[in-house]
Amino acid sequence: MPNDYFAGIDVGSLSTEAVIVDSNKHLLSYSIVNTGINSSAAAEEALSEALQKAELPRNRIAKIIATGYGRAAVGAAHKRMTEITCHAAGAQQLFPEVRTVIDIGGQDSKVIHIGQDGQLVDFAMNDKCAAGTGRFLEIMAKRLEVKLEKLGDLALLAEKAVSISNTCTVFAESEVVSLVAQNHPIDEIIRGLHVAIVNRIWNQVQTVGVHGQVALTGGVALNRGVVNLLEEKLEQTLEIYSEPQIVGALGAAILASK
C-alpha cells in the first residue's frame, strides 16, 4: 500500500494543530492542542491525535511539513516552512478567490498578499509588541474577568466604544483599570479594546493593500467582535473557515502533498 497521506503541523505560540490530507488534498482529520511549554511534545500529541481520528498508522504518512513559530522543534518533520506561506496555501485551498489573508494568532498577526498561483507577493507582520494580537485580548479578558469566548459578543452588544488611547499593552491595561474605576460600562470598554486592536491590524493591512477577497485565519477569527469591526473597515465580508485555527496546518499538509 502506498504511503499516500500527508500531514501538516502548525506549532503556534498558543495552540498546535495537525492536519492530515490525502493525495487529492482532501482533509481527513485534524486536531488542536495547547502548545504549552514543550513544543515538540505538543507536535507529537497533535499528530497522534489526528492519526487516531483518521484511523491511520504513522507509517502511512509520506511527508510532514512543520510550520509555526515552533517549527524547528518538530523532529518528525521532513521540511519546515513559515506559517506565512502555509496560511497562504491553506486559505488558497479553501477559498480559491482569496488574494489577501489576515492571520491573527496569539502572538503574531500577519497580512499576506497572494498571487494568482498562490505564490507570496508581499506580507506584513506586527512589530514586537502584543497590541494587535490575540494575546492583547486575552490579557484584557482576564483583567476584566470576562470569558475570552464571550469578549467579542460583548463588544458587539455595546452601544458605543470608549476610546483607548494607549497602544502599549501594559499601558492599555492600566488605562482599562482606571476606566472601570471611572464607571464606564464594561461592554463599552471592551468594544473600545476591539476598536484598538482592529485599528492596529488595519494599519498592517494598509501597508500590504487589500487585494481581491480577504480571508481571516487564526484563533482570533473566532472572535465575532473583531470580525465585525474588521469587515466594517474593509467594506467587504471576510471568508472564514469553520475551524480558522487549522488553516496554517492545512496549508502545510497541502504543500507536503505537492
Added chain:
Amino acid sequence: MTTSDTRRDYLQNQKSSGRKLLGVFPAQFPRELLWAFNILPVEIWDPPVEIAQANAHLQPYICSIVRGGLELILQGKSSLVDGYLFPHTCDSLQNLASIVNDHLDTGKPCFFFYHPKAVDGQPAREFYRNQLTQLIDRLEQHFGSINIERLQECIQTSRRLYSQLNELFNLRKQGLLQITNSDFYATLRRSEFLWPTDYISELELLLTQKCVKPLPSRAVVLSGILPNPPEILSLLDQHKIRIAADDLLNGQRRMTFLPTNANDPLEAITDAYFAQPPCSTKDSAIAERLKHLQKLTVDSKSKGVIFNIIKFCEPELFDLPQLRAGLRSTGIPSLVIETEINQVLSGQIVTRLEAFLEMIGD
C-alpha cells in the same frame, strides 16, 4: 578565546608599541588623518555590554548603538583609549557626544567631526576641508604635530586597502569568493580596530579564497547600518543565500571609495568622501538612493533587498517606504526587519526572513 578577548589583546599590544588609541563612534571619519598621527581608530558600533547604567542618561526610545556606546564608556570598558571621536551622523549621536563631553567626567578629550549635509557643491567641499584642518589642529594639541609626508604615505596605504576591499566586494558580487556571509563580514569588520597594514594582510589572505566557477547560491542585497545581529548572516548561510552587495553604513556605503592621487592630501581625502554612495546620514535624496539600490540589485543579480533596520534609527526609517515602493515598481521585492544590535534574533524575525526567502523563490 572570544573575539572580544583577541580584540582587547590586540589593542593592548598596539598601545604598548607606542600607538595612541581613539574610540570612534559611527560612522564617517577621515581614517588617514588619524593614522598619520600614529593613532589607531577603534570603532565603537556594537560593544558586547549588558545595558545597565546608560538608561540613567538615555530615554527608552533611543537606538541600541548609542545606548551600547554610552554603556561601554560608563562601565569603564574603554579605558584603553586616549580619547573619543564623535562623527556627527544623526540627532541621537550628536546629543550623545554632548552628553559625554559636557556631562560626564571621562577624563579623556573628545573630538568632533561634522560631515556636511548639503551633499555636494563647492561650499560643502570647502567646509569639509575646513573640518579636516580643524580636526588636525585639535589633535595636534594632544598628540603632537602631524607629519605631512607620513600623511601622504597613509593615503597610499589607504588606496591599497580600499582597492583590495573593492576587489573583494566585486568577487562576492559574482559569487567567486569561497566564504560564508558570516565569515566575510566578520573579516570586513576587523577594519574597525586593526592597524591598516595588518588589515591589508588579512585581506590578502581572503583574496586567496577566490574561486573560478561561481558558487551556486541565490543572492540578495543587504541594506541598513550594521549586519547585526550576526545570526542574520548565519541564517542566510543556512539557506544558501549570498549577500552579493550591501548598502550598509559600515560596509559598502563608506568602504568603497579611495582617496584620489591629488597632490594635496586633504584634497585627496575630500575627494573620497564626496565620491561615496548616497547615504541617509548625509541627507542624500531618496531618488538617488533608490537608483543606487536598483543598480546594486541588478548588477549583482540579486533577487531582492533586505532592509535590516536598527530600532529607532530615524535616518533609515524615513527613507524606507519610498525606497520600497520604488523597488517594487521595478519588480524588486524587499523586506524590512527591525533589530537591536546585540539581541538574539526573535522567532518572529526568523519567520519574516524565511518567509521572504520562500517568497523570492529559487
Added chain:
Amino acid sequence: MSLTGQLRYHFMKDIGAPALMGLQNITKKKRIRKPDPLFAPPLECTARLKEIMTRHYYLARFVPGAKPVAWVTSGAPVELLRSFGFYTIYPENHGSLVGAKKQGANMCAIAEGAGYSPDLCSYARIDLAHTLSGKTPAGRLPKPDILFAANNICQTIVYWFKAIAHHYDIPLILLDTPFNYSAINDGDIKYMVAQLQEMIPVLEQAAKKKFNYAEFQEIIGRARDTSLAWSDVLATMKNRPAPMTIFETFFHLAPIVSLRGLPVTYDYYQILLEELQQRVRQGIGAVTNERKRLMWDNIAIWYKVRDHSVQFAEQGMNFVTATYTNAWAETTVYMDVNNPFESMAKTYSLVILNNNLDYRLRLMERLIKEYQVDGLVIHSARSCKPYSVGQYDIKRKLRERLGIPAVVIDGDITDARAYSEEQTRTRLEAFFETMGD
C-alpha cells in the same frame, strides 16, 4: 503665476477674507464664558491671534496660481524667502494644530498605514499623512513648489522633508548649520553664508523674481524688531504674578514661527505687549493664585495643554518660562541689517537645539534665575530626540547646582498613544508633594 490667480488672491487677502471672517464672527454666537476662578479673564489679544492665523490658513486656498508656495521648517531663514514673495506654510505649526485638536494619533495612523514607523517624529507623520491622503482637520495646505529647510533644530526634519520632496518631485533647499559642539567658528559661518548666497539664483528661478537686496534688508530689520518684541512679551512674565502663562505663549507663538518678517506679526506683538504691560501695572496674574513659578522644557504636549494648565493652576502653580518659547527670542541680537547674511548665519545656527548641552544647561540656569523659577517640568518627547536626549543629565545637574525640584513626564508632542494618563498623574502628584507650600 497667472494674472487672474494673483488678482483673486489679492482680492481675497484685502477684501474677501476680512469680510467673510467678519461675517463669521457675527454669525458665530459669542460664547459667554463663566469667569474661571483659577485664571484671569482671557487676554483680549487672543481674538486677534485667532483672526490672523485663521486668515493665514484660509488664504492658503487662493494661493495656488497666485504666489509661489514654500513649505518651511521652523528654524529656516525665512527672511530670504519673504523677499521673493513666497507664501509660506509651516508643517510643524500644522502638526501642532492637529495635536491641539487631539487628532494627532489618527493622522499618525494614516502615515503608519503607508509604512512609516510609529517611532518617527509625529509632526512628520502628521504631515506625511496629510501629503499622502489630502486629509487634515486643520485647514488645507496648498501644494508646495519648493521646500525650504534648516537642520538647526534637528536632522530629522531633513529626512522628513526629503520624503515630501520625493513625493512631489520638487526641490528641497537646505541650509546646513553645523552643530556647535563648542563655540561657532569662522569656517562654519563662511559655509553658511556661501550656502545662503547659492540659494539666491535658485529662489529667483522658483519665484520668477529678481533678488532685491534693499527689500531683503528691510525684512531682516522687521524680523529683528519682531523677535525683540517677542522677547519683551516673554520678559513680562518675569513679574510676580506673571501676566501670562507659558501655555498661552504656546499659542501666541504661532505668528513669530510662521509669519515672521511680515508687518502683521510685528503689529500683533506690539498690541500683545501693551496688554501684558497693562496687566503688570494692574498686578493681574494669569493664574489668580500664583504660589509657585515653573519652567517647562521641550515642546508642548499639544493634546494636554488645557488639562495641564488647569491641573497646575489648581496647585497655584504657573509656568513662567520655557526653553521652547524662548527659542525665537534667544538669538535675535545677532540680526544686523548691515550684515544680513553673516548675521543670519549666526542667528540661525546659535539656537538652543543647534548648541551643545552645556550651553543649554547655562541657558536654563539663567532663565531659572531671571524668572525666579521654583520647579521644572521636563517633557520627554518621544518624537523629538534632539530636544530630549540629555534631559536626564540636565535635570541632575540643575538639581545639584540650584537645588531645583524637577519631574519628567513621558509623552509626545501630538501622538497621544505615547502618553499614559495614570502614570503622569502619579508623577505630577509626587512632584506637587516635593514642591511643598
